[in-house]
Amino acid sequence: MKAYADRTLAELLEELKQVQARYDALKGMGMSLNMARGKPGTEQLDLNRPMMDILKSDSDYTCDGIDVRNYGNLEGLPACQRLFAEILGVKPENIFVGGSASLTLMYDVISKCYTHGRGLGCEPWCRLEKVRWLCPAPGYDRHFSISESFGMEMVTIPMTPQGPDMDLVEELIRDPSVKGMWCVPKYSNPDGIVYSDETVRRIAAMKPAAPDFLLMWDNAYCVHEFASEYRPFPDILSACAENGNADMVFEFASTSKITFPGAGVSCFACSENNMARMKKLLNVQMISYNKVNQLLHVRYLKDKEGVLALMRRHAEILGPKFKCVLESLEKEIAPVGIATWEKPVGGYFVSVNTMPGIAMATWQLCKDAGLTLTKAGATYPYGKDPKDSNMRIAPSLPPVEQLEKAMEIYCVSMKLAALRKLTAV
Numbered sequence: 371m372k373a374y375a376d377r378t379l380a381e382l383l384e385e386l387k388q389v390q391a392r393y394d395a396l397k398g399m400g401m402s403l404n405m406a407r408g409k410p411g412t413e414q415l416d417l418n419r420p421m422m423d424i425l426k427s428d429s430d431y432t433c434d435g436i437d438v439r440n441y442g443n444l445e446g447l448p449a450c451q452r453l454f455a456e457i458l459g460v461k462p463e464n465i466f467v468g469g470s471a472s473l474t475l476m477y478d479v480i481s482k483c484y485t486h487g488r489g490l491g492c493e494p495w496c497r498l499e500k501v502r503w504l505c506p507a508p509g510y511d512r513h514f515s516i517s518e519s520f521g522m523e524m525v526t527i528p529m530t531p532q533g534p535d536m537d538l539v540e541e542l543i544r545d546p547s548v549k550g551m552w553c554v555p556k557y558s559n560p561d562g563i564v565y566s567d568e569t570v571r572r573i574a575a576m577k578p579a580a581p582d583f584l585l586m587w588d589n590a591y592c593v594h595e596f597a598s599e600y601r602p603f604p605d606i607l608s609a610c611a612e613n614g615n616a617d618m619v620f621e622f623a624s625t626s627k628i629t630f631p632g633a634g635v636s637c638f639a640c641s642e643n644n645m646a647r648m649k650k651l652l653n654v655q656m657i658s659y660n661k662v663n664q665l666l667h668v669r670y671l672k673d674k675e676g677v678l679a680l681m682r683r684h685a686e687i688l689g690p691k692f693k694c695v696l697e698s699l700e701k702e703i704a705p706v707g708i709a710t711w712e713k714p715v716g717g718y719f720v721s722v723n724t725m726p727g728i729a730m731a732t733w734q735l736c737k738d739a740g741l742t743l744t745k746a747g748a749t750y751p752y753g754k755d756p757k758d759s760n761m762r763i764a765p766s767l768p769p770v771e772q773l774e775k776a777m778e779i780y781c782v783s784m785k786l787a788a789l790r791k792l793t794a795v
């Protein structure tokens with residue numbers, strides 16, 4: 371089969387006719403599926419049903435000498451701090467356990483910078499004329515939404531196979547109005563890239579002009595391999611501390627894609643100074659988070675090995691879904707040469723880069739055929755992909771049979787969008 375780029379106009383017009391007919395037939399199937407977000411499938415959620423049967427008698431609610439049903443321990447149940455500490459390779463006293471969403475903790479950390487400042491003798495950011503923020507992209511749309519909601523000026527940093535373009539980062543942090551950076555260091559959303567050791571080393575050793583620079587290290591997929599053995603990762607807190615940057619970083623994680631998204635447990639890890647400041651500020655808005663849920667997680671997951679064993683069961687369910695996506699792209703799209711894509715072994719997404727100028731049209735065609743994908747553009751700051759090319763596929767929710775149909779709709783929609791563009795004269 372010839373790539374579209376090598377075909378004559380007549381050949382493309384003939385192909386357009388056939389692909390249009392195929393699209394019309396697929397549209398007639400009446401698909402109704404929303405794959406916009408990385409939601410675990412029902413089978414994955416069912417894995418964790420036993421967690422809900424753990425706390426039965428009154429005495430089950432005591433742990434570390436604490437009755438978890440009562441107020442107290444703002445920083446979290448010590449056993450839950452120990453669990454996250456083991457996963458992230460930090461000390462338990464560096465862990466603050468929050469509610470069900472790490473996103474809330476990220477929002478809170480940034481919000482406090484605006485209202486109260488980072489400490490360190492710096493002004494609250496709300497008093498500054500401009501706050502600029504480094505956004506590796508493609509990236510996680512909700513990170514960008516937080517930045518946008520505070521009125522930050524987002525600066526796009528291209529992703530490389532090793533992580534964010536560090537030459538550019540090192541140049542930009544010389545500007546004191548650059549106050550921070552988003553990072554998803556392991557199985558980045560959406561590319562599935564793992565930052566190289568060299569990238570992590572350069573990030574930890576940054577010397578930003580802003581003394582209150584904030585590194586938002588979102589380790590959302592730190593144990594989320596689906597086609598590989600568990601891959602250990604560096605402890606960013608120690609790496610920063612060794613470079614005199616102990617207070618620069620907050621690391622985040624959660625059990626959203628280990629147990630239940632929306633009903634799991636989240637945490638941040640940070641230096642002693644940052645912990646003292648955040649506890650003081652959070653203490654005003656919260657007496658204590660849900661320690662009953664923290665205890666359920668501790669009793670159910672037990673320790674890091676318990677978490678990794680559970681993740682291997684998730685992988686058995688997720689692996690075939692990612693395989694289905696990659697095989698569809700290989701079969702339908704590779705021969706016509708209209709997109710490239712990453713082949714991740716962990717995380718929750720497949721990142722596809724179409725030929726320039728057709729991502730939004732592809733998204734719309736899918737939508738019209740009953741398939742809702744993450745909106746094209748969402749993986750870039752302000753929802754604007756300059757090349758109109760990047761698309762995020764989230765294969766986890768539908769069963770494989772439905773995913774196969776969804777991928778057929780996706781691939782045919784992309785071909786149709788490409789052919790319409792290539793034949794528009």
Ligand SMILES: Cc1ncc(COP(=O)(O)O)c(C=O)c1O
Nearest residue numbers: 471472473510554559590624626
């Ligand atoms: C990179 C990243 N961070 C955070 C989250 C959300 O985490 P939580 O459920 O803990 O708020 C997601 C969910 O898709 C994500 O992809």
